[in-house]
Amino acid sequence: MKKTRALPDTNGSGKTSRPSPSTDLKTGQDALLQNLHAFIVKSQPQMLRMLSELVHVESPSHNKAAVDRATALVAGWCAPLHGRIKFYRQRKFGDLLEVRFKPRRASQRKPLLLLGHLDTVWEIGTLQRMPWREEVGRIHGPGILDMKAGVIMALAAVQALHALQALSRPIILLLHSDEEIGSTCSRALTEKTARECEAVYVLESAQGEGGAYKTARKGVGNYRLDVTGIAAHSGIDFTAGHSAVLELAHQIERISTFIDLQRGITVNPGVVSGGTRSNVVAASAWAEFDVRVARAGDAARIDRSFQTLKPRDRACKLRISGGLNRPPMERTKEIAQLFRKARALAAALGFTLEEASTGGGSDGNFTAALGIPTLDGMGAVGAGAHAEHEYILLEHLVPRTALLAALML
Numbered sequence: 001m002k003k004t005r006a007l008p009d010t011n012g013s014g015k016t017s018r019p020s021p022s023t024d025l026k027t028g029q030d031a032l033l034q035n036l037h038a039f040i041v042k043s044q045p046q047m048l049r050m051l052s053e054l055v056h057v058e059s060p061s062h063n064k065a066a067v068d069r070a071t072a073l074v075a076g077w078c079a080p081l082h083g084r085i086k087f088y089r090q091r092k093f094g095d096l097l098e099v100r101f102k103p104r105r106a107s108q109r110k111p112l113l114l115l116g117h118l119d120t121v122w123e124i125g126t127l128q129r130m131p132w133r134e135e136v137g138r139i140h141g142p143g144i145l146d147m148k149a150g151v152i153m154a155l156a157a158v159q160a161l162h163a164l165q166a167l168s169r170p171i172i173l174l175l176h177s178d179e180e181i182g183s184t185c186s187r188a189l190t191e192k193t194a195r196e197c198e199a200v201y202v203l204e205s206a207q208g209e210g211g212a213y214k215t216a217r218k219g220v221g222n223y224r225l226d227v228t229g230i231a232a233h234s235g236i237d238f239t240a241g242h243s244a245v246l247e248l249a250h251q252i253e254r255i256s257t258f259i260d261l262q263r264g265i266t267v268n269p270g271v272v273s274g275g276t277r278s279n280v281v282a283a284s285a286w287a288e289f290d291v292r293v294a295r296a297g298d299a300a301r302i303d304r305s306f307q308t309l310k311p312r313d314r315a316c317k318l319r320i321s322g323g324l325n326r327p328p329m330e331r332t333k334e335i336a337q338l339f340r341k342a343r344a345l346a347a348a349l350g351f352t353l354e355e356a357s358t359g360g361g362s363d364g365n366f367t368a369a370l371g372i373p374t375l376d377g378m379g380a381v382g383a384g385a386h387a388e389h390e391y392i393l394l395e396h397l398v399p400r401t402a403l404l405a406a407l408m409l
Contacts, residue, residue, distance in 0.1 A: 020269055031349050032166060032409070034107060037402040039160045044398055046270055048139075050077065052151045055132055055141040059094070061119040061362065062113065067094025067177045070118045072149060074175060077101070081158055083173070093185050094119060094177030101158055101171040109168035112408055113194055113372075114154045114205035114377070115363055116147055116184075117179035121386050130388055138382075141393040149392050150203030150379025151175065158403035176363065180327050194367040199338060200390070201407065202364035202376040205385060211396055212344060214377035215335050216357035217266060217304060217365055219299050219328035221291035223306050226319040227274070231283035231348040241281025242315035245274040248285040250312045258305050264294030265302065266359070290361050291324070296369070299324045326361040328374065329368035340374045345406045378404055 003380040033198035040047075059070040059246055075085050078099045084187055088096035097118075100111075103237055120143035122130070133140040161167040168193035183190070194200055207214055227248045232241025258267045267289055274285025306320050339355050356377070367386045368374040381400065 021373060026242075030348060032164070033345070033402070033406055034259070034399065035164055036059060036160050036166070036405045037398070039163055040156055040398050040401050040405070043156050046211075047152050047156050047401070049399065051139075051144065051149055052132055052141075052154070054148045055144050055153065056112050056127065058122060058124050058127060058142065059095070059118055059120055061093070061124050061181045064090070064092065064231040065125060065228070066095050066124060067119050067381075071095055071097045071175065071177065074155075075120065077155055078173070080359070081162060083158075088189060089275065090177065090185050095188055096171075096177060096189055097114060097175040098189075099173040101162075101167065101173070103169055104165060104228065105168075105169045107169050109169040109199035111172050111196055111303070112292055113197040113200045114171060114173045114203060115190065115194075115366070115367065116150050116154065116174070117176040117363070118148070118151065119177050119180050120146065120148075121180050121193060122330060126326060130390070135391075137394050138391045139394060140389070142390060145205045145382040145390050145392050146203050147379050149397070150205065153401045153404055154203055156401050157206070157408060160402075160405050161339055161408060166409060168409060169198035179363055183366070186363070187366055190363050190366050191341065191370060193372055194372045197372060198354055200364060200367040200372050200374040201378050201404065202362055202374065203364050203366070204368075204377055205379045205392075206256045206377040206396075208380060209383055209393060210356075211381040211400070212338060212354040212356035212377065214329075214358055214364075215339050215355045215375065215376055216331040217329035217361055217376060218294050218357075218359045219296070219324055219365060220294040220326040221270070221293070221299065221302070221324035222360035223289045223291060223322040225255075225289070225306075225309070225320070226286045227251070227284065227311075227315070228317040228319075229283050229285070230315055232281040234279045234281050237280070242313050243281050244285040244316060245282040246276055247311055247313050247316040247318075248272070248287060251309060254286060255306075258302055260298075263298060264292070265388075266290075266292045267302070279338055293324070294328055294357075295330065296328055299327065326365040327369035329365045329374060332368075332371075333374040334371075335368065335375070338375055342375060342403065342407055346399075349399055349402055349406070353403070358376070375407075
């Protein structure tokens with residue numbers, strides 16, 4: 001943490017110098033940043049206790065009861081912070097949680113949205129083989145990086161602002177239950193809420209151990225190609241058959257030409273299946289494709305390319321389904337300006353902040369596509385998201401939480 005420099009006693013003429021209004025403002029901001037940092041330092045033991053409790057409430061996306069337990073736990077922590085709590089009840093997935101924090105004095109400023117999720121990719125029982133484990137400088141546990149630590153950081157930041165009477169604008173915390181499986185039930189609420197807000201801060205983990213904020217993300221799509229052929233005995237009546245597997249192979253080769261690495265377009269045939277027996281000309285085959293695009297215009301172009309596929313063997317039929325489920329988060333001038341503010345505040349707090357783009361998607365894709373300035377990767381720093389070595393780096397917990405709080409001033 002950088003210390004605030006003392007003002008000089010004189011202006012060189014022997015007379016006492018008076019700081020300019022801008023110097024007063026900067027000194028006041030530096031003092032507030034120091035106070036935020038100091039408060040969060042004292043809060044770290046509480047943050048770790050809360051984080052441990054939240055990680056121990058396993059919350060896989062497809063288990064509504066499990067996610068609801070995590071949501072109820074977080075809602076209980078929000079009540080002492082004077083948050084107005086609202087649940088959006090869901091039948092299939094966990095309930096969505098919205099908490100609105102109001103400043104002490106009426107404010108005309110638009111709210112800021114803190115966006116995150118409580119569901120994880122880890123099934124119930126994962127803690128038995130991936131227990132909460134503290135090492136020197138690291139803490140392991142399922143879902144700790146993606147993204148339960150980010151939730152705790154948000155609560156600690158709000159608590160610090162309340163304690164220092166520095167909350168000067170409305171803050172909305174929105175936590176979802178289905179982000180890891182496409183955000184099908186939460187997307188509409190995310191977009192509706194974001195339209196109220198001046199900016200969106202996404203509590204997903206930072207980019208790598210360098211801890212970069214994410215100012216661009218690729219759009220994400222999933223397509224499925226089903227091929228119908230004509231079955232036949234491959235020994236007795238081979239020429240009467242029309243192989244769906246062979247047709248699918250031709251189509252995969254065709255689809256591979258959609259890839260354009262210079263434009264950030266990737267198309268991956270991740271799952272392929274077809275046929276019944278080796279001595280039967282296959283009557284059916286299918287493949288699923290993961291699609292990533294860096295620009296919104298390329299999403300439409302890729303979709304047209306899929307929709308205009310034609311069978312090479314005219315006796316076969318093709319059926320295309322799916323599409324883009326997350327638009328790209330493109331780095332706009334407004335996002336760049338917001339990042340410059342974050343970088344300056346990070347420097348005032350004593351560390352260097354970088355930015356990065358990533359091929360993965362988040363709910364920030366939805367808000368950025370609406371034109372709302374969005375910063376992502378504002379949660380914990382670590383590695384191993386979705387992997388059995390998932391962990392956070394403890395040294396970044398306090399300064400990154402202080403930065404999050406500073407960006408809410």
